[in-house]
Amino acid sequence: xxxxxxxxxxxxxxxxxxxxxxxxxxxxxxxxxxxxxxxxxxxxxxxxxxxxxxxxxxxxxxxxxxxxxxxxxxxxxxxxxxxxxxxxxxxxxxxxxxxxxxxxxxxxxxxxxxxxxxxxxxxxxxxxxxxxxxxxxxxxxxxxxxxxxxxxxxxxxxxxxxxxxxxxxxxxxxxxxxxxxxxxxxxxxxxx
Numbered sequence: 001x002x003x004x005x006x007x008x009x010x011x012x013x014x015x016x017x018x019x020x021x022x023x024x025x026x027x028x029x030x031x032x033x034x035x036x037x038x039x040x041x042x043x044x045x046x047x048x049x050x051x052x053x054x055x056x057x058x059x060x061x062x063x064x065x066x067x068x069x070x071x072x073x074x075x076x077x078x079x080x081x082x083x084x085x086x087x088x089x090x091x092x093x094x095x096x097x098x099x100x101x102x103x104x105x106x107x108x109x110x111x112x113x114x115x116x117x118x119x120x121x122x123x124x125x126x127x128x129x130x131x132x133x134x135x136x137x138x139x140x141x142x143x144x145x146x147x148x149x150x151x152x153x154x155x156x157x158x159x160x161x162x163x164x165x166x167x168x169x170x171x172x173x174x175x176x177x178x179x180x181x182x183x184x185x186x187x188x189x190x191x192x
Contacts, residue, residue: 064095067108067127074131078139083188084148085135087181088155097127109134148185152178 031041032049068086075082092110093099105112106124111133116124121133141151144159153161153168156177161169168178 067095070128070131074135078135080139084185087184090184091180097125149178152181
């Protein structure tokens with residue numbers, strides 16, 4: 001790789017990461033090459049000499065306080081403790097509306113696309129819509145299984161797995177998930 005190209009690749013990657021960061025004003029990154037062969041990158045082009053380098057999906061940049069306001073509202077509407085929903089969100093996405101798991105779960109409450117479609121979720125990265133769908137789904141699991149540990153296991157592994165095993169499935173991921181959410185829930189309630 002020529003020396004100039006070796007320098008430009010990391011520069012371009014760094015610029016891409018800056019533009020993709022939450023709160024960036026633009027949804028894309030632009031560049032131009034000057035007469036000396038140097039590349040210039042920006043997310044706010046100031047002239048028509050800039051060309052599109054990359055386009056990024058703009059995810060909502062929600063503050064935790066705004067998210068918690070929605071959590072309280074939706075949890076109250078579905079008769080769930082808002083601290084349980086908060087614990088689920090913390091474990092699922094760490095309050096990142098744009099989160100996508102390696103299995104395809106999306107948004108704050110990590111809704112799988114098929115589950116989202118069943119729940120009528122149009123945009124999985126919409127804060128209010130994602131929380132509404134996730135809380136409704138968690139409520140369905142609470143009604144079906146009757147206890148937070150089984151509802152959380154169903155939320156994580158699917159209700160069929162909870163029924164198949166007659167309790168929390170013997171999957172390390174699911175067992176860790178239930179333990180983490182319930183531990184955080186206890187802390188949020190003021191327990192030790």
